[in-house]
Each structure stands twice: as structure tokens, then as C-alpha cells.
Amino acid sequence: MKRAFLRVLPQLLTLAALIALVTLFFPQFLSVDYQAGRLSGPVIDVLKRGAPVALLAVGMTLVIATRGIDLSVGTVMAITGAVAAWTISAGWGVGAAIILALAAGIACGVWNGCLVAIFGIQPIVATLILMTSGRGIAQLITEGRILTFTDPAFAWLGSGTLLGIPVPTILWIVAAIATVVLMRRTALGLLVEAIGINRAASALAGVNASVLLIAVYMASGLCAALAGIIATADIRGADANNAGLWLELDAILAVVIGGNSLLGGRFSVAASVLGAMIIQTIDTGILLAGFPSEYNLVIKAALVLVILVLQSPNLADHWHFVRENVRRRREPEPSPDVKS
Amino acid sequence: MNVNPRLYPLLATIGIFVVAYLVCWIQFPYMLSTRVAGNLLTDNAYLGIVAVGMTVVILSGGIDLSVGSVIAFSGVFIAVLLRDTPLHPLIVFGLLLLVTTAFGAAMGWIIHVLAMPAFIVTLAGMFLARGASYMLTISSVPIQHPFYDLLKDAYWLMPGGGRFTLIGVVMLISVAGGAIVAHRTRFGTGVFALGGGEQTARLMGVRVGPTTMGIYAFSGFMAGLSGIVFSIYTGSGYPLATVGTELTAIAAVVIGGTLLTGGAGYVLGTLFGVLTMGLIQTYIVFDGTLSSWWTKIVIGVLLLLFILLQKGLVRATAIRA
Numbered sequence: 001m002k003r004a005f006l007r008v009l010p011q012l013l014t015l016a017a018l019i020a021l022v023t024l025f026f027p028q029f030l031s032v033d034y035q036a037g038r039l040s041g042p043v044i045d046v047l048k049r050g051a052p053v054a055l056l057a058v059g060m061t062l063v064i065a066t067r068g069i070d071l072s073v074g075t076v077m078a079i080t081g082a083v084a085a086w087t088i089s090a091g092w093g094v095g096a097a098i099i100l101a102l103a104a105g106i107a108c109g110v111w112n113g114c115l116v117a118i119f120g121i122q123p124i125v126a127t128l129i130l131m132t133s134g135r136g137i138a139q140l141i142t143e144g145r146i147l148t149f150t151d152p153a154f155a156w157l158g159s160g161t162l163l164g165i166p167v168p169t170i171l172w173i174v175a176a177i178a179t180v181v182l183m184r185r186t187a188l189g190l191l192v193e194a195i196g197i198n199r200a201a202s203a204l205a206g207v208n209a210s211v212l213l214i215a216v217y218m219a220s221g222l223c224a225a226l227a228g229i230i231a232t233a234d235i236r237g238a239d240a241n242n243a244g245l246w247l248e249l250d251a252i253l254a255v256v257i258g259g260n261s262l263l264g265g266r267f268s269v270a271a272s273v274l275g276a277m278i279i280q281t282i283d284t285g286i287l288l289a290g291f292p293s294e295y296n297l298v299i300k301a302a303l304v305l306v307i308l309v310l311q312s313p314n315l316a317d318h319w320h321f322v323r324e325n326v327r328r329r330r331e332p333e334p335s336p337d338v339k340s
Numbered sequence: 341m342n343v344n345p346r347l348y349p350l351l352a353t354i355g356i357f358v359v360a361y362l363v364c365w366i367q368f369p370y371m372l373s374t375r376v377a378g379n380l381l382t383d384n385a386y387l388g389i390v391a392v393g394m395t396v397v398i399l400s401g402g403i404d405l406s407v408g409s410v411i412a413f414s415g416v417f418i419a420v421l422l423r424d425t426p427l428h429p430l431i432v433f434g435l436l437l438l439v440t441t442a443f444g445a446a447m448g449w450i451i452h453v454l455a456m457p458a459f460i461v462t463l464a465g466m467f468l469a470r471g472a473s474y475m476l477t478i479s480s481v482p483i484q485h486p487f488y489d490l491l492k493d494a495y496w497l498m499p500g501g502g503r504f505t506l507i508g509v510v511m512l513i514s515v516a517g518g519a520i521v522a523h524r525t526r527f528g529t530g531v532f533a534l535g536g537g538e539q540t541a542r543l544m545g546v547r548v549g550p551t552t553m554g555i556y557a558f559s560g561f562m563a564g565l566s567g568i569v570f571s572i573y574t575g576s577g578y579p580l581a582t583v584g585t586e587l588t589a590i591a592a593v594v595i596g597g598t599l600l601t602g603g604a605g606y607v608l609g610t611l612f613g614v615l616t617m618g619l620i621q622t623y624i625v626f627d628g629t630l631s632s633w634w635t636k637i638v639i640g641v642l643l644l645l646f647i648l649l650q651k652g653l654v655r656a657t658a659i660r661a
Binding site for chain 2: 122
């Protein structure tokens, strides 16, 4: 438990510092109201608006842990949103819409996973194919229009509340917890990390790397489908052109802010969703604090640069050296017979 | 006849382009006119130029996600400087190319020094360039300068009424220049060596640091040049322009037969990749009944086709070796 806490400590500290900074400019940031059966306030807003990126980040974390990347998630959001909206307009009901949308997301994941695991195509390229053509597919489903619908039950998924908490917030928290439990209470997480560190070696050690890789991309597709459903339900319409546009980059950024290496290996889903919340806090904070939103991207760029410096393998030795120095200064000289 | 297997992807690209053009021509005889050919060059000039830079980056095994934002930044930079200062456009062009080249070099330096994946470093570059253009202006700024009118109207009227515009010429020169840099210089050899593997490149005596910086500086320069061409083409600077161009450029490079893992490919192929994508769009315009989303789907199918073709080739050559 302590180790898990230490792992997400940098992200928690960053988030706390950001919140303090925003509160400085916008004192009401932390105030939460309870009105007409629902919580409201800037913090709740962050938790709700960050839902798509947080969901994408959950799936993306697993993909990146296998040394892959999934560029198609934003497009998958558009496809699943289009599928859901089409199903509802066709009068098949909410249940069918959700099931078909999730199935579409899983199908996209299987496609990506097969290209990566069976054909051995680099993940960037394999998912680029769906990224470029997927919006065309989504437009094909919506026939180029923005498909709107009026279905209160489906809209509830995007803008409703459960026990006062926005439904999207509940969805991403549940998805994140379920993934953590699945990965850390079983050996799955370890196996995923093994593939990311060395796929050939893990295959030799008896890990069914191909099946796991496909499963990981399926998980990413499923998360994207959930995010797509939320986005579509929120605006009560499927916008094939703009749904989830460039969210894949925000999701990758969230994973990187979460301290996960793009080179695969160890991962932390909790840190990634915290990363997503950091991004959303910046977005919302800049607006609330009254800064022009033009600064948003520059701040993100600076943030990435800082993280890159902290993660760099070339500088790792330097950091180690600095830490050792600090430790040595604090502790008394070790006795000569102890190897330093 | 014994053809070098390395040439297969290039030949396939050219073959597909020729066949596609033939199909278009049979259906719409007017496709084979200098007007259509001239427009194909003009409309895709900015994409072709930026794809040349991307080809060199991909040949080295890297990727540059920042180019679309750099093009937008270039347009805004030019428009704002021409609006607010009395500088001549040529001086502004020089300044801009200096800025974008230095920007590319800085990204290359970070990639080398921090030993981090190019993907995430250039992603930061993409945010930075886009953010910088937002900070210059958030609205579309028209460019009004007599010199710009001159550039816009600079074309050679081909027989048949087609216009061979200046920006089309700039694209063809960039392709030729890129081909010389990639295939005929010591730097180009270093690029190919890096694409084959950093370790082997180092053992070959390639100076990895300066070469990496040079590669991204070249891409930055090409993105700047493309930005100039785009500003001539649209006559304005808009910070939201060319979002996602980097991915179109990558797709063009792949359709052009360059191996995305680096180390194999031809700059000339990229030109045909760009033209093939332009041809699909032209066909859809001619047809009139097809919807624009078919462009995306067809480009995706082409991408898949070429990647599978390359996979097959790599496997075939590996078996023979």
C-alpha cells in the first residue's frame, strides 16, 4: 500500500500544487454546492469533463505498458458514438445502443490488436490506419450529418447524476478501479509488463504474448467506446468530425504525466487517471482564473518537457547521483566495512 | 531483368498512381488535361513540401508530429509581421525559416540528449508551436502586400490552359532537393544508417548527435517552407489551420513506399504518395456523387495495402538472405 502511494505521490503533489495555484486566482474553486439532488462546483466539473480523457488513459496505459501506442482512440470514440446514435434513431432502444457501441469499440480493438500482434506492424502505424480511415467510417454511419436524438435514458449517461455525482465521473472511476483490480489482483498486470519489457523473452517464458496484445488493444477499444458513449450522450448527438478529435494526444499525455514510460514496462493506471485530472485541471483552471486559453497549449508543452527531463534515461544517473549526495549528507558516514 | 527488391515499393507506388490516373481518365477524359495536372500540383504543394521533410525523419527511424502546427505558426508569423512591421516579405521569410529550423534543431537536440522517443518530444513541439501561434493571434489574419499578389499570380500558362504555379515549382524543387540530400550526401547516408539502427550507425562512425539535430532541423526548415507556400496559397495566417497535417504527411510517406521503421525508401516515392492522395480527392470532386468521407476510407485502405506489401517484402528478403 505504501509503495502504491509513493508511486502516485508526484502526480498527487502536482495536482495539489495546481489546485492551490488555481484557488489563488479563483478562490471559489474548491467550493461544492448541493442543489436539486446534484453536486455542482468547479471540482465536480473537472471530474466530469475529464471523464473521456480519463477513460481513454486507462486503456492507453495498458497499451503503452506493452510498448505500444493507440492513436485510434479518438476516432473509435467517433465511430462508437455514431453507432450508438444510429441505433437509437433506428428505434432499437438504449440497451441495444450501448451493446452495439461497446461491440464496435471491441471490434476496433481486435482490428488494431491483430495488425500489431499477428502481422507485426508497428503500433503507431497500425493504429494510424484506423485513425485516418475511422472518421470516414463514422461519417458513413451518420451519412455526413450530425445525428441527433432525444432519448432521456441514453442522455442520462452523459449528463445525468447518480447519488448527486455525475454519471461520467462514476463511469471512469469504476473503469479505473476495475482495471486496477483485474491487473493487480491477478498476474495479468505482470504479464502485460513482461511483454512491454521484452516481447520475445516473455513469449519464451510461456506468456501468450499475441493473445494478450490483442486483449490489451481490445481493452483500449472498450474504454474508447465508453468515452464515445459519454461524449455522444452529453451532446445528444453524434458528430463524426469532432467527437474525440485529438483526444488520443491528451490521453497519451495523461499517461506520460502519470510517469509511465513510452518504452513499455511498469505502469500505473491510478497515476494515469491522475494525469488526466491534471490536464483537465489545467484546462478548467486557465478558464476560471481568467487567463486567455491560448496559454493552455504552451503550459502543456512546458509540462511535457519537465516530465521528459525527469524520465530521461540519460539523466537518470545524474538524478541518482544527486539523491545519493543528499542522502549522504543527511546520514552519518557509513562504517568502512559496509559496502557503499 | 533483375530489379533491386528495394525498388519494389517505389515501383508499386508509381504503378498505382499511373493505374489510378488511367482509371480516372477512362471515366472522365478531361482528367488528363494540364488544368487538372496543374491544380494537382498547386493544391498539394504545401503537403508535398512538408512530406519531403517527414520522409527524411522517417528514413532515420523517427517521427515529427510538430509539422502541422509549425505550418500554422508560419502563416500566423508571416501575417502578423507583415501587418505590424514594414519589413519586406522576403526578409520575413528568412526570419521564419531561421526560427523553424532552429525549432527543429532544438527538438532534435532534446531527442538526442534526453534519449527520449521522438514521438513524445515532437508532441510537445506540436503543442508549443500551436500555442505560440495562438499567442500571436487567435483570429485569421489576411495578408495584404503587393509582393504577395505577385507571388500568387506567378504561373506559367501551359498549353491547354493549365497553370503551372510558382508554389508547384517550389514543391518539385523541394522534392529534388530532398532527394539529393537523402540519397547523394554524407548526411543522407548517416540518416539511412540511423534508420538501420543507432548502435550500428555509431559503430559506422556516424556522429549521431549532429545528424539527429540535422534531421529535425531539415524537417523544421521544410515545415517553414511549407508554411510560406500555404500562406501564399490561402493568402492569410490562421492559427487553427493545418491541424492533423502531420498525419496526412506520414500517410503520404508510407504510401510513397518508405519503410516506417526507417532505413529504406525514396524521396521520389513521397511525391507520388502525395499525388495519389490528391488524385483520390480530385476523383471525388469529378464524380460528384461520392461523399468526401470516401477519401479517408480509401487513404486508410491504401495505407494498409502498402504496409502489408512492405511487411511481405521484408519477410521475402529475410528468407532469401
